[in-house]
Amino acid sequence: MTSPVISVQNVTKNYGSFRAVSDISFEVQQGEIFAMLGPNGAGKSTTMRMILDIIKPDSGTISVLGGKMTDAIKDKIGYLPEERGLYRGVKLLEMMSYLGRLKGMSRGDANARALELLKYLELDSHAKKKVSELSKGMQQKIQFAVTVMHRPQLIIVDEPFSGLDPVNTRVLMDLLMTLRKDGTTIVMSTHQMFQVEELCERLLMMNKGTVALYGTVDEVRSRYATHAIEVEGKGDWASVPGVAHADISENGRTAVLQLKEGTTSNDMLTALAQTPGVEVQKFAQAVPRLNDIFIRVVEGRVNA
Amino acid sequence: MNMTKVWLIAMQEFWSNLKRPSFLFAVFGTPILVAASIGLGVLTGSSGDDLGSYSPVGVLDRTEQGIFSNQVQPEEYPDLFVWVTDEASARQAMTDGELVGYIDFSPEYVASGKATLYGLRSAPEDLFDAADSLVLANLSATVELPLPTARIENSADLTITVLDGNRTFDSDSVFFITLLPLMFGFFLVLASMTTSSFLMNTLSEEKANRIMEILITSVRPLELLAGKVLGMGLLGLLQVVVFLVAGVVGLSIAQQQDFLLGLSIPPDMIVLALVYYILSYFLLAAGLAGIGAISNSEQESRQLSVIIVMPVMLPYMAIVTFLLDPNGAIPTIFSLIPFTSPMAIMMRSGLTTVPAWQIAVSIIGLIVTDLLILWGASRLFRWGILSYGKTPGLRGIWQVLRGRGDSVGQTAVKAKEVTS
Numbered sequence: 001m002t003s004p005v006i007s008v009q010n011v012t013k014n015y016g017s018f019r020a021v022s023d024i025s026f027e028v029q030q031g032e033i034f035a036m037l038g039p040n041g042a043g044k045s046t047t048m049r050m051i052l053d054i055i056k057p058d059s060g061t062i063s064v065l066g067g068k069m070t071d072a073i074k075d076k077i078g079y080l081p082e083e084r085g086l087y088r089g090v091k092l093l094e095m096m097s098y099l100g101r102l103k104g105m106s107r108g109d110a111n112a113r114a115l116e117l118l119k120y121l122e123l124d125s126h127a128k129k130k131v132s133e134l135s136k137g138m139q140q141k142i143q144f145a146v147t148v149m150h151r152p153q154l155i156i157v158d159e160p161f162s163g164l165d166p167v168n169t170r171v172l173m174d175l176l177m178t179l180r181k182d183g184t185t186i187v188m189s190t191h192q193m194f195q196v197e198e199l200c201e202r203l204l205m206m207n208k209g210t211v212a213l214y215g216t217v218d219e220v221r222s223r224y225a226t227h228a229i230e231v232e233g234k235g236d237w238a239s240v241p242g243v244a245h246a247d248i249s250e251n252g253r254t255a256v257l258q259l260k261e262g263t264t265s266n267d268m269l270t271a272l273a274q275t276p277g278v279e280v281q282k283f284a285q286a287v288p289r290l291n292d293i294f295i296r297v298v299e300g301r302v303n304a
Numbered sequence: 305m306n307m308t309k310v311w312l313i314a315m316q317e318f319w320s321n322l323k324r325p326s327f328l329f330a331v332f333g334t335p336i337l338v339a340a341s342i343g344l345g346v347l348t349g350s351s352g353d354d355l356g357s358y359s360p361v362g363v364l365d366r367t368e369q370g371i372f373s374n375q376v377q378p379e380e381y382p383d384l385f386v387w388v389t390d391e392a393s394a395r396q397a398m399t400d401g402e403l404v405g406y407i408d409f410s411p412e413y414v415a416s417g418k419a420t421l422y423g424l425r426s427a428p429e430d431l432f433d434a435a436d437s438l439v440l441a442n443l444s445a446t447v448e449l450p451l452p453t454a455r456i457e458n459s460a461d462l463t464i465t466v467l468d469g470n471r472t473f474d475s476d477s478v479f480f481i482t483l484l485p486l487m488f489g490f491f492l493v494l495a496s497m498t499t500s501s502f503l504m505n506t507l508s509e510e511k512a513n514r515i516m517e518i519l520i521t522s523v524r525p526l527e528l529l530a531g532k533v534l535g536m537g538l539l540g541l542l543q544v545v546v547f548l549v550a551g552v553v554g555l556s557i558a559q560q561q562d563f564l565l566g567l568s569i570p571p572d573m574i575v576l577a578l579v580y581y582i583l584s585y586f587l588l589a590a591g592l593a594g595i596g597a598i599s600n601s602e603q604e605s606r607q608l609s610v611i612i613v614m615p616v617m618l619p620y621m622a623i624v625t626f627l628l629d630p631n632g633a634i635p636t637i638f639s640l641i642p643f644t645s646p647m648a649i650m651m652r653s654g655l656t657t658v659p660a661w662q663i664a665v666s667i668i669g670l671i672v673t674d675l676l677i678l679w680g681a682s683r684l685f686r687w688g689i690l691s692y693g694k695t696p697g698l699r700g701i702w703q704v705l706r707g708r709g710d711s712v713g714q715t716a717v718k719a720k721e722v723t724s
Contacts, residue, residue: 052521071306071524079521085514090320098316102309102522146518 002030003066005154005185006051011060013046013209020046022209023060028187028202033180035196035217036189037290038206039298044189045082047206048156051187052079065154075104078152082159082189084143088132092118095131096146103150110149117145121171137168144172148179155179157188161195173199193290203290205297212297221287228286229257229268235278241271256286305530309523313531318539321502327539330498358428361421362388362397362406363438367413374445378437385438394422407435490620491547492577493647496585497613499540500592503532507596508605511688525686533589540585544578573653576663583670584646587677588612594681597688598701611698615643619651630655640665642673680705 004027013021021043028034036044049055051062053069065073087095093114100110118124121141123134131139140163147155160176161169176186176199190196196203197217205213205220213220231237232254237246242263247256259268265285272280321327363385365372375387388394388406397403405423413419421431510516519528591612592605599605619626619638626635630652638648639658645666652658687704 054517054520074521077521079518081514081517083514083517085510085516085518087320087510087515088513098312099518099522101312102519 007063009061011057026204032201033186035200035203042206043209076153078147078155080147080157086131093127100149155186230284230286232282233280240275310531314535317535360386362394362403364408372442376441376445378441381434492581495540495543499536500588503536504592504596508602580646586674590678590681594684597685619648642669
């Protein structure tokens with residue numbers, strides 16, 4: 001097995017008396033899209049900044065692309081910070097070329113790559129415009145282009161789709177998928193769980209500076225899937241034998257039935273069929289949405 | 305330190321600022337305004353100077369005819385002149401502080417009309433009128449002497465020699481000769497101030513629009529600081545070259561006029577000016593870069609920049625004091641204090657010969673201060689570039705300099721955490 005692209009081991013970070021990150025460990029593998037989830041203030045951005053060597057951990061070790069951070073390794077990383085920033089008074093092409101060259105590209109290569117990306121993002125006609133003349137959505141796309149200008153091996157993006165309309169979100173998601181196919185490793189933080197379900201193989205969910213969940217998306221979801229059944233129909237779901245608790249939807253047509261310990265799906269199917277007044281139109285294993293898991297983690301209803 | 309990246313940052317800084325209309329105005333417009341204000345200061349300074357501080361002046365009569373033997377004081381200046389018997393006693397009187405200078409009427413005076421004023425510093429314009437009155441008053445008392453009528457029509461053409469230097473002035477060009485080096489020196493300090501202010505503004509801007517976080521994942525903070533200081537320093541040098549070229553062109557035009565013949569900037573002053581430009585630039589650039597890094601907006605950084613800019617500008621505000629007595633207590637003290645010394649020495653160089661020890665002390669003081677400011681700026685810079693809390697006040701800045709920035713600002717990323 002190849003060595004991980006990122007290895008974070010027992011890392012802790014304090015800001016004065018406030019513990020931002022507490023003894024976390026995880027790894028990111030070559031070529032995957034890895035999600036970092038968690039509520040605001042969970043420690044995601046601090047962790048990203050420590051990976052990027054912008055700030056130092058108080059304890060623990062971080063290895064990126066095979067070792068400790070060096071100037072050469074920095075040039076292989078693309079970073080999109082949560083707080084976006086561009087030179088507003090500089091022309092697009094000039095700015096992209098400058099930022100590319102700061103990552104070690106030659107002037108010719110940087111110019112060619114900038115034009116290639118502008119064309120991909122359908123912004124090539126704006127190449128000689130200043131950033132301040134572009135719409136907010138266009139600026140977001142440029143910000144993303146700057147991140148991938150130098151064809152980095154590792155991309156770390158903090159909330160890459162925030163503020164984007166669905167069409168532009170799709171454009172950037174496609175670009176991420178293309179990069180991954182080319183072998184680029186991507187770490188992204190987002191609050192949009194459906195994006196994680198669609199794009200990511202594995203995830204790390206943080207809460208209050210600690211690791212709340214860590215594993216593949218399927219693992220995390222299935223970990224909470226075995227004890228509940230999703231049903232559609234009508235009846236007094238809570239009265240069915242084996243049901244511990246029934247979460248009924250607003251319109252009353254669907255419900256998630258939490259099963260008592262020892263009750264299997266087959267037991268429940270039989271029980272439902274035998275319970276008078278209950279009419280089942282749909283019966284399925286309940287796989288919780290990441291969104292639900294996220295909320296339960298934040299509310300403290302799930303243990304790591 | 306990756307010098308390729310430092311140079312890349314320097315060049316980006318150089319070209320992007322060169323294209324700014326506000327910078328072009330600062331380069332070409334401000335000097336014109338400042339020249340006008342200095343001219344006004346000199347004019348008001350000299351008209352207010354009625355020789356009160358330039359008195360008494362010795363008269364050494366070495367003419368064969370003894371033109372001044374009657375020792376007649378001109379009516380307008382009854383107490384100005386004191387007669388001396390020989391050169392040695394005149395110089396002794398100057399050393400003892402009894403005379404500010406003396407006019408030597410040599411045996412050749414009758415034929416040439418040229419006399420020499422030896423002084424400790426350059427004389428106010430009124431002395432030339434006083435010398436004319438002195439000659440006419442004494443000629444009237446000795447009408448029987450066979451003198452060329454030219455001596456009556458054109459009584460005295462004074463050449464001023466500052467005793468402890470090699471600068472000489474003649475009666476007609478004294479105003480321009482004192483003014484020109486004064487402006488030249490002033491513009492150099494202004495150049496370093498202009499470029500440093502732009503450096504501070506670009507840093508505040510990069511911080512405010514959050515591009516700093518991207519830059520910092522490409523280069524080290526000190527590479528960024530070095531590149532910016534270098535780029536803006538080169539821009540400042542360009543500004544100095546513009547001043548010099550304008551000065552040379554202006555002088556060559558001015559020298560078409562008889563009365564401006566001999567107008568020049570002494571070479572030693574050019575060297576001195578360049579030394580002070582570099583030293584004052586590092587002082588200002590590093591100081592203002594530190595301020596730019598800890599401020600959250602251009603407005604805030606401008607307010608804080610007063611801490612650095614005000615002391616540097618102080619001598620300019622005391623320009624009249626400098627004109628009246630360039631070797632006086634205030635100009636001398638200003639010349640020795642690191643922040644005020646570049647402007648003070650440059651202004652005095654145009655008016656008098658600054659003692660070498662004062663130049664040496666000021667240069668050493670500036671070098672030490674530059675190093676201290678660079679050290680402090682790098683601390684503020686590393687602490688400030690990624691902190692977006694409240695801009696720290698003087699107390700906060702002091703804490704950061706002492707390495708105790710942890711408690712300053714809520715969202716600050718502390719100095720020791722950022723890779724240097």
